Amino acid sequence: MSDQTAYRFDTRCLHAGQAPDPITGSRAVPIHATSSYVFKSTDHAANLFALKEFGNIYSRLMNPTCDVLEQRMAALDGGVGALAVSSGQAAITISILTICHSGQNFISATSLYGGTWTLFTQTFAKLGVEVRFFDPAQPESLRKLVDENTRCVYLETLGNPKNDVPDFATVARIAHDLGLPVVCDNTVMTPYLFRPFEHGIDIAVYSCTKFIGGHGLHIGGCIVDSGKFDWTLAAGKWPEFTAPDPSYHGMVFAEALKPFGNIAFIIKCRTHLLRDMGSCMSPFAAFLFLLGLETLHVRMPRHCENALAVAQHLEKHPAVEWVNYPGLPNHPFHANAKKYLPLGCGAILGFGIKGAPWPSFSRIL
Numbered sequence: 564m565s566d567q568t569a570y571r572f573d574t575r576c577l578h579a580g581q582a583p584d585p586i587t588g589s590r591a592v593p594i595h596a597t598s599s600y601v602f603k604s605t606d607h608a609a610n611l612f613a614l615k616e617f618g619n620i621y622s623r624l625m626n627p628t629c630d631v632l633e634q635r636m637a638a639l640d641g642g643v644g645a646l647a648v649s650s651g652q653a654a655i656t657i658s659i660l661t662i663c664h665s666g667q668n669f670i671s672a673t674s675l676y677g678g679t680w681t682l683f684t685q686t687f688a689k690l691g692v693e694v695r696f697f698d699p700a701q702p703e704s705l706r707k708l709v710d711e712n713t714r715c716v717y718l719e720t721l722g723n724p725k726n727d728v729p730d731f732a733t734v735a736r737i738a739h740d741l742g743l744p745v746v747c748d749n750t751v752m753t754p755y756l757f758r759p760f761e762h763g764i765d766i767a768v769y770s771c772t773k774f775i776g777g778h779g780l781h782i783g784g785c786i787v788d789s790g791k792f793d794w795t796l797a798a799g800k801w802p803e804f805t806a807p808d809p810s811y812h813g814m815v816f817a818e819a820l821k822p823f824g825n826i827a828f829i830i831k832c833r834t835h836l837l838r839d840m841g842s843c844m845s846p847f848a849a850f851l852f853l854l855g856l857e858t859l860h861v862r863m864p865r866h867c868e869n870a871l872a873v874a875q876h877l878e879k880h881p882a883v884e885w886v887n888y889p890g891l892p893n894h895p896f897h898a899n900a901k902k903y904l905p906l907g908c909g910a911i912l913g914f915g916i917k918g919a920p921w922p923s924f925s926r927i928l
């Protein structure tokens with residue numbers, strides 16, 4: 564598939580990123596189980612390391628099977644590039660730490676997957692990276708948290724498991740006013756139900772472990788870069804991209820990569836933290852996620868249909884006190900859900916049984 568955008572979503576789920584192997588004609592994406600690659604010449608090797616051309620160096624950094632998954636995820640979200648990693652947690656960690664270091668801070672919505680909450684409040688704190696929380700229902704409240712060391716705004720498409728749906732356009736407008744990129748965890752929606760870059764988000768992160776894979780077979784994650792955030796606009800604000808990088812033989816990423824488009828962020832994720840911390844995806848995992856993606860456009864409508872039917876059933880059940888599903892008209896975020904999730908609200912729902920203690924984290928009504 565050469566021009567990925569020329570094809571509709573369902574076709575991209577099946578074919579984006581893959582050119583059938585010219586030697587074997589293999590229709591399925593081959594699992595490239597190899598740690599290393601043969602260079603055509605020393606010049607070829609030098610060009611690859613210098614990022615003057617793209618190709619395979621070593622499977623901690625890139626792999627042809629993972630590359631198909633990366634291209635397919637980028638094509639589904641409408642991004643300029645993607646990076647497959649070993650888990651959703653790795654995707655979140657790499658995307659934040661690529662732009663945020665010790666002594667700096669970022670602003671996050673309060674409504675988060677528990678593992679992300681712990682990562683932000685405990686592990687990042689140990690690294691000297693501070694998280695400051697805002698209520699996603701009150702986007703204006705994030706303004707007062709920002710200072711000269713603030714690096715990005717982070718949120719989830721649908722807070723897991725609180726099921727709140729932020730007003731993305733407003734959050735993005737405020738963040739961009741403040742010169743900050745927006746990072747969004749789109750795990751529970753997937754690109755089928757919500758395409759973050761169409762609503763002002765700059766970077767999407769995924770746990771592929773859930774609906775992307777779809778069969779509970781492997782842990783994996785992915786970062787997708789919209790290529791829309793201009794890291795060169797505010798002079799000196801993003802030295803990661805605009806100043807010589809001592810960890811990559813003095814390369815100025817934004818300048819060196821300019822001929823390929825605005826891909827400095829996603830390449831930096833790969834050549835810095837993925838290289839140094841090693842949380843790469845195995846080609847076997849990538850193969851399983853590609854298989855999952857082939858049916859994404861078939862599974863997601865069914866997930867939404869089933870979840871809505873269960874929510875409607877529970878709502879009428881005499882033993883049920885409350886149901887938390889944004890597809891229900893009485894849900895506090897139903898208006899935002901209708902605006903941003905017209906194809907359905909996904910498959911996460913919460914409910915409480917009358918008279919029983921319920922987990923407070925899932926109650927919103």
Ligand SMILES: Cc1ncc(COP(=O)(O)O)c(C=O)c1O
Nearest residue numbers: 650651652676723750770772783
């Ligand atoms: C919304 C969300 N983001 C990230 C993660 C972490 O993903 P992983 O388990 O692949 O590391 C999860 C896991 O449940 C999740 O629900």
